[in-house]
Amino acid sequence: MGFKENALKRSLWVFHFSGGSCNNCDIELLDCLTPRYDLERFGIELVGSIRHADIIAVTGIVNRQCKPRLEKIYKQASKPVFVVACGACPCTGGIFKNSYHTAGPLDEIIPVDAYIPGCPPKPEAIISAIVKLRNKLE
Amino acid sequence: METLKSILYFIVFPGFLFTAIAGILVSWIDRKVTALVQWRVGPPFMQPLYDFVKLLGKETIIPRGSSKFTFLLSPVLSLTSITIVSTMLWHTFIMPSKGFVGDLIVIVYLLVMPSIAIILAGFSSANPLSSIGASREMKLLLSYELPFIISVLVAVINSGNEILMGNILMFQNNNGAIAGSLSGILAFVVAILCMQAKLALVPFDAPEAETEITGGPFIEYSGTPLAIFKLSRWMLLFVLPLFLVGVFWGGFRIEGIDLLWSVLKYVALLVVIILIKNTAPRFRIDQVLKLFWGPITFLAILAVILAYLGV
Ligand code: SF4
Numbered sequence: 001m002g003f004k005e006n007a008l009k010r011s012l013w014v015f016h017f018s019g020g021s022c023n024n025c026d027i028e029l030l031d032c033l034t035p036r037y038d039l040e041r042f043g044i045e046l047v048g049s050i051r052h053a054d055i056i057a058v059t060g061i062v063n064r065q066c067k068p069r070l071e072k073i074y075k076q077a078s079k080p081v082f083v084v085a086c087g088a089c090p091c092t093g094g095i096f097k098n099s100y101h102t103a104g105p106l107d108e109i110i111p112v113d114a115y116i117p118g119c120p121p122k123p124e125a126i127i128s129a130i131v132k133l134r135n136k137l138e
Numbered sequence: 139m140e141t142l143k144s145i146l147y148f149i150v151f152p153g154f155l156f157t158a159i160a161g162i163l164v165s166w167i168d169r170k171v172t173a174l175v176q177w178r179v180g181p182p183f184m185q186p187l188y189d190f191v192k193l194l195g196k197e198t199i200i201p202r203g204s205s206k207f208t209f210l211l212s213p214v215l216s217l218t219s220i221t222i223v224s225t226m227l228w229h230t231f232i233m234p235s236k237g238f239v240g241d242l243i244v245i246v247y248l249l250v251m252p253s254i255a256i257i258l259a260g261f262s263s264a265n266p267l268s269s270i271g272a273s274r275e276m277k278l279l280l281s282y283e284l285p286f287i288i289s290v291l292v293a294v295i296n297s298g299n300e301i302l303m304g305n306i307l308m309f310q311n312n313n314g315a316i317a318g319s320l321s322g323i324l325a326f327v328v329a330i331l332c333m334q335a336k337l338a339l340v341p342f343d344a345p346e347a348e349t350e351i352t353g354g355p356f357i358e359y360s361g362t363p364l365a366i367f368k369l370s371r372w373m374l375l376f377v378l379p380l381f382l383v384g385v386f387w388g389g390f391r392i393e394g395i396d397l398l399w400s401v402l403k404y405v406a407l408l409v410v411i412i413l414i415k416n417t418a419p420r421f422r423i424d425q426v427l428k429l430f431w432g433p434i435t436f437l438a439i440l441a442v443i444l445a446y447l448g449v
Binding site for chain 2: 003004006007008010011035038040041043047048049051052054076078079080
């Protein structure tokens with residue numbers, strides 16, 4: 001593995017997309033950046049602009065209002081970019097599965113690279129998913 | 139032979155390569171100390187280098203409706219001007235007698251260029267948030283530039299009306315640091331505050347304000363241009379404290395034990411910057427303007443008057 005791939009592996013910048021979540025997954029995601037879990041150890045940073053992102057972390061079922069925006073954001077990202085489905089909602093639909101506003105699980109909209117189950121997932125689970133994603137990059 | 143030497147001078151030491159490596163190191167120190175202040179472990183040693191190399195490998199997107207030429211030019215402008223400043227600074231540190239008249243003015247002038255580059259970047263990227271960031275950066279530039287120049291003037295007056303960087307260094311070698319006098323210490327404090335604003339760090343980070351305009355002028359940048367911008371910011375973080383050490387705090391000497399002392403001075407100044415950054419809230423842009431044009435300019439003018447009186 002070259003230095004370039006290694007660098008990508010060690011410096012993943014996360015863009016957080018909230019596609020109509022109940023807000024609990026968002027809080028757990030932010031928990032990962034607190035001193036207790038400190039994701040910066042692995043070079044992970046939260047960025048505000050999609051152009052800087054290497055990972056799009058999607059929380060919540062993607063509802064019908066959000067779907068076109070998510071597709072647009074996915075196209076705006078500078079490649080290579082990875083998508084992480086964070087929580088039961090984007091993985092399967094979760095408790096909102098058959099609601100009127102659901103636009104389907106995330107992987108029917110854009111390709112997904114990692115799934116994090118849990119409602120909401122623990123910060124440990126999120127960290128372990130990112131480590132798995134890193135190993136997948138090799 | 140001479141041309142080869144000067145090319146090496148610009149590209150390897152003390153020009154681009156040296157400054158870039160030092161900048162990467164300094165930005166790691168910045169992040170690590172920030173992490174320690176917040177009781178975290180912080181990023182590994184090579185982190186900024188990984189970030190940089192990763193950004194080089196990513197796709198570069200030029201947004202539709204943007205001015206392509208300006209969009210791509212501004213990071214390069216920022217990088218080259220800082221490289222020139224660094225080369226000139228080290229040149230005078232190594233050989234104080236070999237400057238040209240007015241090199242201090244050229245350095246002060248070139249230090250404005252990174253901010254100009256950010257303004258160009260913000261206005262050329264066709265994004266409302268980056269335009270807001272650019273206009274804030276412009277106001278910030280207007281507000282801090284006046285006290286900064288006045289505070290540098292104090293060093294000029296105190297060293298007997300020298301506008302040669304080398305002569306100011308020599309004066310300090312013989313008579314002690316400029317910051318040793320009352321006017322000097324006032325000017326030094328003003329210059330530190332202006333430096334914080336020049337680096338666009340908290341409390342003067344309104345142009346970038348991650349939490350409200352998500353990075354401001356850099357919002358549309360990706361891939362290589364973003365990498366160059368990041369690198370030039372890191373280099374600026376390396377060069378600016380060095381400039382202040384040179385002008386106000388006895389210079390950066392290379393020989394023997396003096397080197398250790400110089401590095402310590404530099405690191406102390408850097409830690410002051412980082413601590414201000416981590417303990418202050420953000421000013422609104424109008425507050426920044428009031429602060430710089432009011433109390434801080436007043437302080438700087440007071441320092442000039444004291445310098446004329448020889449205090
Ligand atoms: S997975 Fe659970 S916690 Fe997360 S957004 Fe959906 S309902 Fe909320």
